[in-house]
Amino acid sequence: MRHTARQPMYPKPWQRWAWAAVPAVSATALTFVPFLVAWRRQVVGWRTAAVYTILSGVAIAAAVAEVDIHQWGTFWREVIRYTSWAYLITGVVHVALLDWPHKKHASIKA
Numbered sequence: 001m002r003h004t005a006r007q008p009m010y011p012k013p014w015q016r017w018a019w020a021a022v023p024a025v026s027a028t029a030l031t032f033v034p035f036l037v038a039w040r041r042q043v044v045g046w047r048t049a050a051v052y053t054i055l056s057g058v059a060i061a062a063a064v065a066e067v068d069i070h071q072w073g074t075f076w077r078e079v080i081r082y083t084s085w086a087y088l089i090t091g092v093v094h095v096a097l098l099d100w101p102h103k104k105h106a107s108i109k110a
Helices: 013-025 032-040 046-065 074-097
Strands: none
Touching: 013 032, 013 074, 032 046, 046 074
C-alpha cells in the first residue's frame, strides 16, 4: 500500500485564523467550505464534511425561505437560538483545531 503525503490544511500559520473566521462571518451558512477543503486535503473524513454540508444547507435553506420562528412560540425560538449559537461556536472551534500542529516528543528507549 502506497502512502502519499497529504497537503497540510494550513500551510501558513495565519491561515488557521482566516479559515476559522469563515463560519463566524457567514453566520454558519458557509461552515461547510473549510471542511470540504479539509476533506479534499485528507485532513477529515467524508462524514465530517457531509455533516457540516448538510447543516449549512439547512441554515441556507432557512435563510432563503425566510422562516419566521417567532410564530412558533418562545420555547422553539430559544431552542433554535441556542442550537444556532452552538453550531456557530462548534464550527469556528472545529475549523481552528483542524490539523493542529503536534509537538514531536522524544521517544524514550529502554
